[in-house]
Amino acid sequence: MPPKRKNSSIIQVEDVGMDVDAEFDSGSEDEARRKRIQNRRAKSQRKAKLTIEEEEDEDEDEDKAPRGRGRRKRPKPIDSDQDEEDEDKGKRQTATRRGRTTSKKKSDKEDSNDESGKEKGSRRQTRGKAASKTQKEEQNKDKKENAKGKVEESKDKKNKKGNSSSDSHNSDSENEEDQLSEGEIEALKEQVEEKKKLIATLRNKPWRMKKRLIILKEAQEFVEKFEGALGKGKGRKLYAFKIMMAKKFIKFKRDFENFKTACIPWERKIKEVESHFGSSVASYFLFLRWMYGLNLILFGLMFGLVVLPEVMMGLPYGSIPRKTVPRAEQETAMDYSVLFDFGGYAKYSFMFYGYYNNERTVGVLKFRLPLSYLLTGVGIFGYSLMVVIRMMARNSNEGGDGGDEGQFTFSWKMFTSWDFLIGNPETADNKYASITTSFKESIVDEQENQKDENIHLRRFLRVLANFMILCCLGGSGYLIYFVVKRSQDFAKLDPRSLTWFQKNEVEFVMSLLGLVCPPLFETIAELEDYHPRIALKWQLGRIFALFLGNLYTFLFALFDEVNAKMLDEKAVKNATEWAYQEYYANYSSFHNTTDVPPLNIPPADVVRGPCWETAVGIEFVKLTVSDVQVTFLTILVGDFARAVIVRFLNYCWCWDLEAGFPSYAEFDISGNVLGLVFNQGMIWMGVFYAPGLMGVNVLRLLTSMYFQCWAVMSSNVPHERVFKASRSNNFYMALLLLVLFLSLLPVIYSIMTLPPSFDCGPFSGQDRMYDVVLETISRDLPAFIGNILTYASNPGLIMPAILLMVLAIYYLNTVSKGYQQANTDLKKKMQMARDEEKNRRNNKDSTNQMMKDLEDLLPDKSLFKPQVQEKPPTDAAPEKGSKPTKMKPGTAGVNLHKEVSLASPNPRGPVSRGPGPRGGPPGNAMGPQPGPGRGRGRGRGAPPPRR
């Protein structure tokens, strides 16, 4: 901007201010208002041409949608203007603003002089007057500038064109910009930042693409143009470099983002399912995918830190007893049936705990395998916990507050019940039906709040149902215990004399229970006659209890077995030690020497203990595998075969199979999710004893993704009651968290209290598994760290730490309670405000005198009203932040605006219609011209604007 211009403009403004004051008394308010409205457009357009900064305002005027964006940048200039009235600013625009504020100040003063007796009601008029003055002043200026400023304007335009067209502006603008003062640079910087922000948030604007494109281009040009000018001398290069890097970084980020989304697997598959079955079924697949990702990471941890080092750097197969199949088993070790039960070679492979050597370090890297084994095993839990909790937090953030469910039931049903993802006519039909039912249901609910005709019978039935389900749960628990016990007896017999069923009894029974019990529960739940949504929750809870009970019975039975094995082991250990001593004694007495060569037995022949850890691992792997088999079989038989039969037998059957009894299967979301969750629990528990289990699980999830996707698309029909997913998502996560915690317990227990086997696994020879950590601390770390840790594990330190944690929990709890309280208070306040508005609306005639007057007096004026009120907030908005004393007029204006909008439902319509001829002579205003006195009188006696 040419600096010389500022002087003239200031003079202008000063003149104008005088003009306004002189003219004010004679001029009428209404006329001024009209002019103002007209001018507002003209002005902004003119300004936009004058200064590039104002481009934004123009945009604003065009679409009216986002207010305040352009205004946000104003506060500073206004403040400074008011503070240092005579300080000159280089921009004409600031000058005009100052003009506005000056006149406003004057009018305020005038007001206080003239109408010192007037009450608050006249505040608005003050506003209006101020506005009118601004208006007039603007118009005057307009006039003058029409003559004076034209030259400048054209010059300016030329300038701008030159700038925006190409790089040709460089020398020109740089010269200019060199002259910029500090403050201007600051302001420019601010604007550039503003523009950048605009670019970043442009996609959040509900505008047409074309307009956004134009704005984007303008903003980018602006940034491009002025960014380079901001640095100086040496700094400029650095600045330019920084800008360039920032641009590159943004581009890189975007590319990376694209790459990331391209890497997400099964996106299209899930979308296909989504469009056919709605978001609820898709949520299962999303969950499955998430689990797959989690398991992949856990798999990476386990394999990278435990399995690979042992396989690559540890001793090879057959070198030591724990890595060799015993002589007795060698004939059958490669048999398929043996391998299928994870005996033989599989048992002595890296899949299981027993394979790992207790050497402190392996390979040239001196990798501490036992330590790594323990830390990885525990770390998997830690990582899973972290991820699950983070996911839960994110979900609950997304889900809105959801606290006031009852408040908007109907509106939600109305506005949010359609699932826009549905792209399948059949699903759409089901959705229509379910929405209709839900409408009708809720209407009925509303009409009569469910009369309970026989509450005693219902209660009795519910108690009965719960009793029966408890019996089922107890029965299934006992059955599993019984079977596991029996399997221990079988295990003592010769494996060859057992039938297949006897060998796999445990897995078979557990899978069968999982298959039979849920439908049974559902049948029993019919007795209870709950609302379907509540019934679903009960059902989920019961299945959960069943699975959990089964899992834990299984665990307890397993622990019995482990204890038995440990006794066994002790005997074997004693026997071997005794044999060694015998050997030494014999050797030394026979050869009469103390230099005894070590006993040389081939590793396959060494007597060895039962290695309970491997046994536990095998149990878990078997359980997982049988679970997979059962799931896949159920899908094949229950869904696919049923679909095939229904589809093809329908041609020659006596009733309609598709519509009638068997029909097609629905996708059982809750059952599938629970299955997945429990499977994961088993993985978590078992992976410590069977590192290979992670690999099995990853394979399982991978196949089940494809298999279930196929099954769902080929042989399932959409739900009759299509319900939505997002709500229950966190419910699944909570289940997962619970299962994770429950599976953590036994593992930690075994790590901390059970003695590891003496001849297999990475911890053999140690008293407890965690001794590895202690050993590492004492032997490998510097002494002072050991000292620190000793101090840290001192009860004197741990107790205060626990105390501190308890205190922190207490504190956070209190804080959250406080927030809750504040929340409910705010809600109450909203309710009250709403009620008040309701009341006001209802008894408008009696209470709200002012509104009535307004409507009576100004039948046509109410159309213009809001536009007048529009002004004060624009001025007041900056003031709110900076000067609290000035808040009152602003707030009054806002309130009034609200009331007015209540009175005239669509106030904005007429205004946007006629901007009028631009820059018309200020004198001849159209429309009625009520005098200022009348305007003031309107407010008299009216109650002050409430709230």
Place this chain on the structure above:
Amino acid sequence: MGATASQLDKGMLSEYQELTFLTKQEILLAHKRFSELVPKEEIDRINCRIPMSLILTLPELKSNPFNERICKVFSTSDIKDGSLSFDDFLDLLSAFSDSATLEIKSHYAFRIFDFDDDGTLGRHDLEKLVNCLTGGTDDTNLTPDEMRQLIDNILEESDIDKDGTVNLSEFQHVISRSPDFVSSFKIVL
């Protein structure tokens, strides 16, 4: 804007990425789907529009009860025939995409539900909306009595200023509390 030329040039692509919630792949996919719909004789014309009837053959929109409204809302056509240019099409996908904000989504949802384009949801709009949601067939339709009751309830809940209509801010207030609006107001190609 040479958006509908057979190839999207790089500058446009990056601008579209800047302006929409879509990723590069999604924009390319959208472009592919869009060019498939373009009639043969118009394939080289810049700025060509696809008539609504063709847009509605997309499986993603076919069974949506609001499909015509969606086209009308996103169309920039002067004659209000609901035809979409590629820009409009991208606008649509962006508003319905996964990462669009609640504000955008609720804004467009309001426009879609506002059948008579008067800026508020009146009783008439709500009635039409209910009919859309219930499929519009005779056996699923609500009786007039039920309809009245339903709309009364809705207005009672969400019409805060009690002017008999639901305006945008009231609508957004209601929607923002809903737990599953964002997840269900989605269309993906």
